[in-house]
Amino acid sequence: MNQLSVRIGYTSLTGARVANEDFGGYVTPAGAELMDKGILLAVADGLGGHENGREAAERTVRGLLADYYATPATWSVNSSLERVIQSLNQWVLSQARKYRQTAGMATTLSAMVARGTRYYLAHVGDTRIYRLRGGGLEQLTTDHTWVHPELDSVLSRAVGLDSKLSVDFADGDLMVGDVYALMSDGVWATLGDERIRKILEDETDPEAAAADLAMAATRAGSPDNCTALVMKVDGLPPARLPEIIASGSALPLPPPLKPGQVIDGLTVEEVLHHSLVTLLYRVADAQGRQRVLKTLRNGAGDVENCQALVYEEWLARRVVDSRFPEVIDWPGRHHLYYLMSWHEGATLKARLAAGHRFSPAQVVELGGEILRGVGALHRLAIVHRDIKPDNLHLDAHGRLRILDLGVAASDGHAFNEINNPGTPSYMAPELFAGERANEASDLYAVGVTLYELLARRYPYGEIEPFQKPRFGDPVAVTRYRPDTPDWLEAILLKAVAPTPAERFETAEEFLLALELGAHRPLRTPRRRPLxxxxxxxxxxxxxxxxxxxxxxxxxxxxxx
Incomplete structure (x- = not known):
C-alpha cells in the first residue's frame, strides 16, 4: 500500500427542526496533496435564528475545506488548522455584528485530518468525534458546555462566540480497520455511546453507517438535526517525511570527485566548496546544463548528517521563489546528494573580501530582496537560522539568492539541535541565553548583514565561537560610514537592537521601513540609560x- 486508503459516508437529516442548521463535508485529494495535506473531514452545528446558524456552519466548513489546502506544505497540520479556524472565527464574528438579526450567529466545529499514518483533530463546541477500534468505542473530543439551571446545557466555546477562540487539538496513530465518526449532538445525545458503537461495528460500509446513525437518531425522537460523517481506514502508507528521510539517507555517499570524473551521468567541472561536513561541486549533464551538486564528505556520512541532507532537500523543494536556487530532479541519482540550479556570480562576503564598497542605495536595494526572500521562508514556517553575507549570492545579472538551508528549521522541526546553529556574530542576543532561533532572530541576522555591508564591521564587534558576549548599545553606522543617511541608520539600529521587542516584528515591517526610507523615517533610537x-x-x-x-x-x- 503506497498511500492512505479510506472510505467515507455522510448523512445529514433535518429531523424535528424546521431547517437543517448542521453542515458537514470532506475532501479526498490525490497525489502529492494527499501525502502533504491529507484527507480533511468536518462537521458543524450552527447557532442563531433566521437561518444564520446554517450560514455560520456552512461557511465555516466550506472555508476550512478550501483554505486548509491553500496553506503551505511545510506548516504542521495543527498550525494550518489553527490559522484557518481563527480566520473563520473572525469572519463569523464580523457577520454577527453587521445586523441585529445575525446577533448570536455562531457554530460548533469538529474537524479531522488523516495524513500518512496519523490523524489530527481540531474541535470546539459539542459536536463529537468517536473512534471504533478493536470493538471499543472512544470519544476523542471533549464537549465545551456548562450546565444552565433552565436549559440542558449552554455552549462555552464556539466559532463566532468570542474573539479569543480556544481550539482543542489532538493527534494519534491511525490503524487499518479504524472507524472514525463525526456527529452533531442530535445524534450522540439521542443514541448514546453503546448504540453508536453497535451501529459502527455492525455496518461495514461507511455510507450505510452514517445513514443508520442519522436515521436511528431521528426515529428515536431526536429534537435536533441529525448529522453523521463516518470514515473507515482500509490501508496505510509508510510515514511520509520519515519515509523520505529513511529511503534517501540509505543511498551511498559519492566517492571524492575530481574535475572530469562522471557520477550518475553528471560530469564534475569544479569543486565549489568544502567544509568539515559538506561538499559542493559544479557539474554538467549530457546536454551541457550546469548544476550544483551538494553532498557530504565521506567522513561525515553518519546517520544524522545523512538525514539532515535529505531533510534540507525536502525543505528546498517547497520554497518556490526566485530568490532561492531551484532544486533539480535527477532520475538517474544512485548516490546521496541533490542538485540545484547554477548561477554565475559571487556571494556578498566574497564581494566584500574583494574590496567592493556597497553604497547606501545598494544596501537598501539588497535589503529589500533579502527581506522578500526571508519573508517567503517565514510564510512557509521555515526559519533559515544562518543568514549572513556568505549565504547571500549575487548572480551575473545582479539577482540575489539566499543559499544554504542546511540548518533551517520548519515549524520547529530540525536536525542537529544540540545547540542553536548559525554564525556567532549574526546570532541574536537571546540565542546566547538559550532561546530557540525563530523569525525574530532571522531578522536580526538580516540587520547585522546590512550593517556589515555598509560598515565592514559588526554592530557589537566580532563574536567568537563559545564566547558569551554582552550586548549594550550597537555602534552607530555613521561612525564607520559617515555617508549613511540618518533614516537608514535608524532602521539598522532598530534591526539589531539587543531585545526582540525593540526590533521589527516581521520581514514585511522591516521591508516597509526600507521602502518608505526618507519619506517616512523612523525616529532615531535614543541611547539607553547607563x-x-x-x-x-x-x-x-x-x-x-x-x-x-x-x-x-x-x-x-x-x-x-
Whole structure:
C-alpha cells in the first residue's frame, strides 16, 4: 500500500427542526496533496435564528475545506488548522455584528485530518468525534458546555462566540480497520455511546453507517438535526517525511570527485566548496546544463548528517521563489546528494573580501530582496537560522539568492539541535541565553548583514565561537560610514537592537521601513540609560562608594 486508503459516508437529516442548521463535508485529494495535506473531514452545528446558524456552519466548513489546502506544505497540520479556524472565527464574528438579526450567529466545529499514518483533530463546541477500534468505542473530543439551571446545557466555546477562540487539538496513530465518526449532538445525545458503537461495528460500509446513525437518531425522537460523517481506514502508507528521510539517507555517499570524473551521468567541472561536513561541486549533464551538486564528505556520512541532507532537500523543494536556487530532479541519482540550479556570480562576503564598497542605495536595494526572500521562508514556517553575507549570492545579472538551508528549521522541526546553529556574530542576543532561533532572530541576522555591508564591521564587534558576549548599545553606522543617511541608520539600529521587542516584528515591517526610507523615517533610537545597559552597574557603584566611605572614615579615625 503506497498511500492512505479510506472510505467515507455522510448523512445529514433535518429531523424535528424546521431547517437543517448542521453542515458537514470532506475532501479526498490525490497525489502529492494527499501525502502533504491529507484527507480533511468536518462537521458543524450552527447557532442563531433566521437561518444564520446554517450560514455560520456552512461557511465555516466550506472555508476550512478550501483554505486548509491553500496553506503551505511545510506548516504542521495543527498550525494550518489553527490559522484557518481563527480566520473563520473572525469572519463569523464580523457577520454577527453587521445586523441585529445575525446577533448570536455562531457554530460548533469538529474537524479531522488523516495524513500518512496519523490523524489530527481540531474541535470546539459539542459536536463529537468517536473512534471504533478493536470493538471499543472512544470519544476523542471533549464537549465545551456548562450546565444552565433552565436549559440542558449552554455552549462555552464556539466559532463566532468570542474573539479569543480556544481550539482543542489532538493527534494519534491511525490503524487499518479504524472507524472514525463525526456527529452533531442530535445524534450522540439521542443514541448514546453503546448504540453508536453497535451501529459502527455492525455496518461495514461507511455510507450505510452514517445513514443508520442519522436515521436511528431521528426515529428515536431526536429534537435536533441529525448529522453523521463516518470514515473507515482500509490501508496505510509508510510515514511520509520519515519515509523520505529513511529511503534517501540509505543511498551511498559519492566517492571524492575530481574535475572530469562522471557520477550518475553528471560530469564534475569544479569543486565549489568544502567544509568539515559538506561538499559542493559544479557539474554538467549530457546536454551541457550546469548544476550544483551538494553532498557530504565521506567522513561525515553518519546517520544524522545523512538525514539532515535529505531533510534540507525536502525543505528546498517547497520554497518556490526566485530568490532561492531551484532544486533539480535527477532520475538517474544512485548516490546521496541533490542538485540545484547554477548561477554565475559571487556571494556578498566574497564581494566584500574583494574590496567592493556597497553604497547606501545598494544596501537598501539588497535589503529589500533579502527581506522578500526571508519573508517567503517565514510564510512557509521555515526559519533559515544562518543568514549572513556568505549565504547571500549575487548572480551575473545582479539577482540575489539566499543559499544554504542546511540548518533551517520548519515549524520547529530540525536536525542537529544540540545547540542553536548559525554564525556567532549574526546570532541574536537571546540565542546566547538559550532561546530557540525563530523569525525574530532571522531578522536580526538580516540587520547585522546590512550593517556589515555598509560598515565592514559588526554592530557589537566580532563574536567568537563559545564566547558569551554582552550586548549594550550597537555602534552607530555613521561612525564607520559617515555617508549613511540618518533614516537608514535608524532602521539598522532598530534591526539589531539587543531585545526582540525593540526590533521589527516581521520581514514585511522591516521591508516597509526600507521602502518608505526618507519619506517616512523612523525616529532615531535614543541611547539607553547607563543603568539599563549595565544592570549590575548600580551594585558596582554601591560597592565602590562603600569602599571609599570606609577608607574616609578610617582616615578620620587615625587623624584623631
Amino acid at each position: 543603568m539599563q545597559r549595565d544592570p549590575a552597574l548600580g551594585l558596582k557603584l554601591l560597592a565602590v562608594s562603600s569602599v571609599v566611605l570606609n577608607v574616609f572614615l578610617a582616615l578620620l579615625l587615625f587623624a584623631r
